[in-house]
Amino acid sequence: MAQPTTSILCTDLGFDWPDGTTVLDGFHLAVGPGRTGLIGLNGAGKSTLLRLLAGELTPASGTVRVGGELGYLPQDLTLDTTQRVDEALGIRAAREALHAIESGDTDERHYAAVGDDWDVEERARATLDRLGLARLDLDRTTGELSGGEAVLLHLAALLLRRPDVLLLDEPTNNLDRHARSLLYEAVASWHGVMVIVSHDRELLQHVDQIADLRAGSVTWYGGNFADYERTVAAQQETAERLVRVAEADVQRQKRDLIEARTKLERSASYGKKRSESRNDPKIISGKLKRQAQETAGRVRGMHTERLTEAKERLTAAEEAVRDDAEIRIDLPRTAVPAGRTVLNLDHVRLPYGTRAHLELRGPERVALVGRNGSGKSTLLRAVAGEIGPLEGEISTPVPLRHLPQRLDLLDDGLTVVGNVKSYAPAADDNAIRARLARFQFRGGRADQLAGTLSGGERFRATLAALLLADPPPQLLMLDEPTNNLDLASVRQLTQALAAYRGALIVASHDLPFLRGLGITRWLELDGELRTIDPM
Structure with a gap:
């Protein structure tokens, strides 16, 4: 009987933060073999999803199933600086048992600790060398490692375990160019299931498919990030063209409705005058008036319905255009x-x-x-x-x-407006608000406390404060x-x-x-x- 394909499966997944903020609701995801780049706006839930897959968070509803052994490299990595390198790699017990056997100790516990991993030291050193960490002595502590080296050491530990499923959350943060190139090579040579959350466009060139997480659901794109950009650009060009067509249709339907109303008013006025000039009996003039009103109602209803349908088509077309708002400023x-x-x-x-x-x-x-x-x-x-x-x-x-x-x-205790004003004390609030609108802080958004901003919003607010100083x-x-x-x-x-x-x-x-x-x-x-x- 064939073995099931190693995969990730999320069914009807739901997750809320303790303050009631919903991150995922009725979420579905299926990931098969290959390298998947998971992208999306800040706050879309990418890191939360990886933590759910890794078992660090418990879903409020639904199920998460991972086929095979899982390895997880978190974004905010903490490393115990008192650990030895072999301990951080997860091979200390096997090394100690191997050394004991080599010294003549035949205790069965040592053989059980080694298992089939008799070349554990050689594999560890080869993996460290592959990631540019050949200088690390397995017996030394990790206290002298930089942030980038700590990330690579943690990745080395995962590669040594050879998990079936590997989750990487912003792995190139804090890595220099040389370290990034080593990580790119490790990703390119990976076999199995890999999900990478990243904004690093070079890293995303090494994936097999892109999963775009937006509004609580995933849209799939085959190929690497360059393929994704070409596909999205073509889709957006089509969507924007449909918006222009829909806008023109709405204007046309508005004109048709106005013209129809004008004709009906003229016709009603003409009919009334004609009836009065002929001195029609009230019963006949009343009947003619009701017939005219019924006809006018049908005509107005037809044109109103057409206008409503045109507006619905415009709304649908506008929703297809991505709202990754642009910053347009002059300085x-x-x-x-x-x-x-x-x-x-x-x-x-x-x-x-x-x-x-x-x-x-x-x-x-x-x-x-x-x-x-x-x-x-x-x-x-x-x-x-x-x-x-x-x-x-x-x-x-x-x-x-x-x-x-x-x-x-x-x-954090000041609003976005207040923070910008602290860098430009002489500017009045209206001028600040007008300029903040160019940074996508419009209306009430400019009155948000800085402490409540998402990562992307905080960055835009900080940038606005500096550039508008x-x-x-x-x-x-x-x-x-x-x-x-x-x-x-x-x-x-x-x-x-x-x-x-x-x-x-x-x-x-x-x-x-x-x-x-x-x-x-x-x-x-x-x-x-x-x-x-x-x-």
Whole structure:
């Protein structure tokens, strides 16, 4: 009898947060072998779904079935820094038993601990080497690992287990370019069921299908992310054309209804005058009036029904157009003249050995790249005046703003309007609200407390506060801005930065994002800051 295909099956799944917020209701999902990229807007429930699949959360209703052994790499990974590397890999007991057997101890417990995994050490070292962690000693603790190395170590542990189903939640967050390339290779060579939640477009090029989670249901697209973009673009072009056709039909039906009413009113007036001129008996004139009213009612009803149907077609057409709202702003006050100096690093030495000598003039767009731990965030913090240099001088003769990796610039107790006003105290509320509308905070949304915002909303509010600040920033620095952003938010960020006219420094490992910014200079930090060829 054939074995069932390893798969994930969710049936009529429901989940609510303790505050009553519904995430999933009557949700269905079936995933078979292959690599699936799970995408969707922030707050759509992607990470929640993975936690339900992994058993970390319990559904309020419905069932979750996973065929085979499951491995799960969470987005917010915590690593016990007192653990040894072999313990983090899950092979410490097998190693100790193997060493005991090699030393002559024939206790059956050791053989049971090893099982069939006699090459566990060799496999572990090969896996670590494959993920760029060959330097790690299996007997050492994990305390010295960077955030990116911790992610790769956890992935190595999962690969060693060889699970049938592997769930990865934003696995490339905090990984530098080299580490990302290693993870891409691991994903590309995976056999089995894999579900990846990610905004990393390069990673999504390695999947076999895309699952788009929207409004509590999944739409499937065959192929990788580039195939998905082409399909969605074609669908949106068709949907927008149908909207235009439906809008024209609504206007036509409105005109037809007005013309029909006008004709009926003229006809009724003419009939009344004719009846009066002939001096028709009341019974006859009353009958003619009722007949005219019945005819008018039928005509009006027909045209009203046609208008209603046209409006319904327009609503259906509009619903087919994605509402991943765009940010459309104009920021003329951020403009910088071509020859103006915006930043000067004069033989600067920073903590951890970083050295930098640099001058930026005019509205340059600079990409700052480098391995994790190379000092990119430290350099940006020094330019922002948050830390001082050990040697040299830093000069920033223009207004600047710094968006750190952690979106902690907002006051959770203030509204969106209040937060923006704290950066531009002289601006009146109406002006702030008008400009916030361009960042998709319209009406009551602008009065939300910052502490209640979703991740994507919080990012837009923070970006609005920085770009609408007074004085407006003529040097803007962003540190890994696309971490934890959904694909729509990344597009919105790119749109906002297209309107920015000042000098820009962006530290990022997201090459597609950087390439979309019109970068004019690429800088790499590896002990020293140096100019490199475009990537």
